[in-house]
Amino acid sequence: MSEPKVWARKSTFIFAAAGSAIGLGNIWKFPYMVGENGGGAFVLVYLICVLLIGLPVMMSETIVGKYSHGNAIDAISKTAKRSNASQWWKGTAVLSMVVIFVILSFYSVIAGWAVDYTYNFAIGEFSGKNADQVGKFFGDLLADPKRLIIWHSVFMFLTAIIIARGAQEGIEKSLGIMMPLLFIILIAVVGYSMFATGKFSETINYMFSADFSKITPMVIIKAMGQAFFSLSLGMCVIMTYAAYMRKDVSITESSLYVTGLDTIMALLAGLAIFPIVFANGMNTGSGPGLLFVTLSTAFAQLGVIGTVLGMAFFFLVIIAALSSSISLVEPFVKWCEEHFGINRVVTTFTYCFAVWAFGLITIYSFNDWSVVEFMGTEDKPLLGIGKSPFDVLDFFASSVFLPLGGLLVSLYVGWAMDKEISREQLFTLSGFFFSLWLVVMRFVVPVLICLVFVSSILGEAKTVEIIEQVTNYFH
Numbered sequence: 001m002s003e004p005k006v007w008a009r010k011s012t013f014i015f016a017a018a019g020s021a022i023g024l025g026n027i028w029k030f031p032y033m034v035g036e037n038g039g040g041a042f043v044l045v046y047l048i049c050v051l052l053i054g055l056p057v058m059m060s061e062t063i064v065g066k067y068s069h070g071n072a073i074d075a076i077s078k079t080a081k082r083s084n085a086s087q088w089w090k091g092t093a094v095l096s097m098v099v100i101f102v103i104l105s106f107y108s109v110i111a112g113w114a115v116d117y118t119y120n121f122a123i124g125e126f127s128g129k130n131a132d133q134v135g136k137f138f139g140d141l142l143a144d145p146k147r148l149i150i151w152h153s154v155f156m157f158l159t160a161i162i163i164a165r166g167a168q169e170g171i172e173k174s175l176g177i178m179m180p181l182l183f184i185i186l187i188a189v190v191g192y193s194m195f196a197t198g199k200f201s202e203t204i205n206y207m208f209s210a211d212f213s214k215i216t217p218m219v220i221i222k223a224m225g226q227a228f229f230s231l232s233l234g235m236c237v238i239m240t241y242a243a244y245m246r247k248d249v250s251i252t253e254s255s256l257y258v259t260g261l262d263t264i265m266a267l268l269a270g271l272a273i274f275p276i277v278f279a280n281g282m283n284t285g286s287g288p289g290l291l292f293v294t295l296s297t298a299f300a301q302l303g304v305i306g307t308v309l310g311m312a313f314f315f316l317v318i319i320a321a322l323s324s325s326i327s328l329v330e331p332f333v334k335w336c337e338e339h340f341g342i343n344r345v346v347t348t349f350t351y352c353f354a355v356w357a358f359g360l361i362t363i364y365s366f367n368d369w370s371v372v373e374f375m376g377t378e379d380k381p382l383l384g385i386g387k388s389p390f391d392v393l394d395f396f397a398s399s400v401f402l403p404l405g406g407l408l409v410s411l412y413v414g415w416a417m418d419k420e421i422s423r424e425q426l427f428t429l430s431g432f433f434f435s436l437w438l439v440v441m442r443f444v445v446p447v448l449i450c451l452v453f454v455s456s457i458l459g460e461a462k463t464v465e466i467i468e469q470v471t472n473y474f475h
């Protein structure tokens, strides 16, 4: 058998997994979720979820990948064989491949918005615009399929080029440039926010002092879903990258680094954005428009500095999204390459083209198809979930299949897989911490994920009702 393909440098797994984890989830989603869900209360619950669920699940995916040195489907097959477990567990990875295809198709469209913003900041288009005008700019972008298709194509093409070049030449080399750049730009914007706005202490207070009355069951559930999305868990993405991990690298240490870096970047994004929002007397609870309307209006009011900051900031969003999107392509390409021996370049471009075409559904969701009412009625459109096909895709991919993937991984590694595999792989952990990890994987993680899962299917009101009934019963 040939030597397994591994990263050239010891630190690359950390870079690659952190690159996958740090993305739109940190810079776009996290701040607006903090803003919508009670500031410090959300941050506190999020941090607990990352530590209690995110870290142990990240270690589990890494164990399977590193043990087998292969694509996710074969990795599960190989560990299952050694554990005398059913080969049906491979279904977990197969399901992931389908879901990441869908996630990438809309991820790329949203990343495309950032490409459009970077370009328009660069040409001074935003200069002096007020909130209404920036809101209109955003609305016009969403209403224009041609513009959306151009940027979506540019983004998918960049992703394909990196992946086609291979793990070492493409992923490893590009990350060596992208990750430090990401960090530098974010620190620069935080630096500006810290010294120039005078709102830094207000932000610290907002983000880090928790008002416990704001911690509702729904806040806990949303924070957990966000932890999964942000850490790229449950999708066999981390498993795929772990396959390239060198033998001498510690899984525990690497997982701690990746989880830590992802969390730091999310917090830094908050520290970069909120002072600017506060300084302009704007509302933190503006939802998905926080970056594309609220923050952009603030930049637009800052003259030349705003133009530079806006350009740098959205460029940062592009890089963060790109280092995540490549991780959404690699699992399928690696599988085709290893399992069927198909040429990497051919698979990459065919796959990316298919994702691109599927992405058109998202693009038209924002304009021509936005109120498609098939499968629904006027007041309860599309299965009662949302008003466009994109809402439905996003709901099923992020809120249903991501927790489901996480649940399957935790059941597989916790219960089905031979625990000797984990024991060998977690060679740096002491006996006590290993047992702790196993208990968390077997009991804590599945129960908590089931909560997220049930809640996302039943919706907010119903879940709160059930939780209240259960708590009353125990009182």
Ligand code: PHE
Pocket (backbone or CB within 6 Å): 020, 021, 022, 023, 024, 025, 026, 103, 229, 230, 231, 232, 233, 235, 237, 324, 327, 328
């Ligand atoms: N973690 C990425 C982000 O925060 C998104 C992602 C999800 C990537 C799932 C891979 C798998 O943007």
